[in-house]
Amino acid sequence: MKKRTFLPECYILFVLLLLYLPIAVVVVYSFNDTKLFHWAGFTFDWYSRLMRNRSIIDAFFNSLKLAALSSLSAAVLGTVGAVGVSRRHFRGRASLENLSLIPIMVPEIILGMAYLAFFSFLRLPMGMLTLTLAHTTFCVPYIFVNVKARLTGLDPSITEAARDLGAGGFRVFFDITLPLILPSVLSGTLLAFAMSMDDVIISFFTTGVQTNTLPLQVYSMLKTGVTPEVNALCTVMLGVVFLLVAVGRLAASVRRRFRGAAPEPPHLA
16 A cells, blocks of 8 residues: 655645745734734734824825726737737737737836836826836736737637628627637736736836835835834735635625526427
């Protein structure tokens, strides 16, 4: 009888500890009654202070606004670009696809300096406009790659049949293509939203004096010491993410159960 080893389970447990133990420490110390890294008692004081800290709250809403604008703009540009490239066969198509992935492969510090030089050349005032343009640019490839992969697996005869039945290009796209690629568009948009919320380097080069984002606010607080208010903010954001994931899983479960309980159509004799 072959002896069973627990090395795979131990490896997975080790990886999970590396991933989630720091997050657990952040959550626990958001309830600590001191700024120091030793437990001094349970308190909600840092959450009340967080609600009164206008700089963090304003930076958080700026980040939400920036991420929403850039991810939605990138969703439109990336989807249209992926559909256009997949439908056309021309010389240099592979080169164009590789060029569209450059914002993912190039280090962010190079992109940040390039955006700074370009916006300075155009004499654009640094602020929310330049932040949105920069974030939209590096978010487009995430949607482009997801949608392009989905379009590669679609049967082209579906759209060809719609055209044979008299549907125009816009009708085919909105009635057939878009519903089929919508999961890829949504997943790419969510990924772009997360990347925009998390960005520090590009935002540092393209922001203005009067516009601040949450990552830059936390980065600036490192000079004077990060208070547990940041831990409280991370805990709140983590709780919201877990809640959205739970709601999504519950909605998917209800949808599958509803489809499974749907009566079968009557068979004609």
